[in-house]
Amino acid sequence: MTHQQNYGHDRLAHYTFHNEVLFLKCWTNLNLKWVEPEKLSQLYFNRFPQEQNMIHLNRCADDRHRKMLSVNVTCDNIKLPNLIIVGPQKTGTSALLSFLKLHPNVTSNLNVEGSFEEMQFFGGTNYKKGFEWYQSQFLQAADNHQIIVEKTANYFDNPVTPHLLSSMLNPDSKNHELKIIAMIADPVDRAYSWYQHMRSHNDSIATKYSPEKLFSMLPGDPEYEVTNRLRQRCLKPGFYAEHVDRWLDYFPPSQIILIDAKAFRLNPTQIMDQLLIDLNLPTSNFNYATNLRYVPEKGFYCTIKKGKTKCLGASKGRKYIPISDSLRSQLNSYYAGHNRALLKLLNRYKFNVPGWLLNF
Structure with missing residues (x-):
């Protein structure tokens, strides 16, 4: 009517x-x-x-x-990210962000109280603060910043994040400049690293149960339920095919960049130089060979700023007891089906296959 x-x-x-x-x-x-x-x-x-x-x-x-906005509200100079690093956790996303920010045409959000570099917005605790709060975290971005990046490492396996993120940053799929980056590590190494991360933070379950005990429990075991939250946080992010397929429901393959986490750890210069090309960032006056340095004491690469080496905090690259052969074999069997599904998905959409996956 x-x-x-x-x-x-x-x-x-x-x-x-x-x-x-x-x-x-x-x-x-x-x-x-x-x-x-x-x-x-x-x-x-x-x-x-x-x-x-x-x-x-x-x-x-x-x-x-x-046209419906109040006269006091303007859309002039709105700054929103066009690159999202979605995780998963314990794959090197913090290092990736710090390396990206070395480039003069890259910036990120302001530090958020309680979560530092991570916004924890899409599907997280800050989502209820709305669009105005989110876009206000990028007001410092200048016109020369070709890439505005946000990194939250638990976006990758959060089932609601792709929908929420696409609704705000990729409406009607018109923002073809928006890129999504995920780091793909061997799921066995990632799961074990998360267990050790929680143990180092004195998590009551991680300090009480060995990884062998934690990962061998079955439904019906007396302690299964009380340990299940930690077990799922260790294991489920490694269901890569399931999570990547969900992201593909909202973003075409051309907007998703998958990085081999092991190759990044061993040779970040090569990975980062290629990433600059993928993001159409200028390379004539910038290269990573002169901006990254391997630090043996840390066991990983650090940034070089004004001639000084700057590494990530003590919580990054933490050394712990190597995973046992028996546990690796057990987890390899656990992930075998998921890894085969990932290999099939990557080949279908013509993504590069990480080296650790070639044996599947």
């Missing part, structure tokens, strides 16, 4: 609405009832519970939305 001529002017809108109700009452079996808006919303969400969670959109991405 809103398409009728002169709707909203004079008395036609009221007339049309009134007669629509009379028509339904007289000529259909529909029983119309009136309830307060708040109660109506409760009835709606009881019927469609999947729609209870709010999805934030980019208010400036659509001309129709911009």
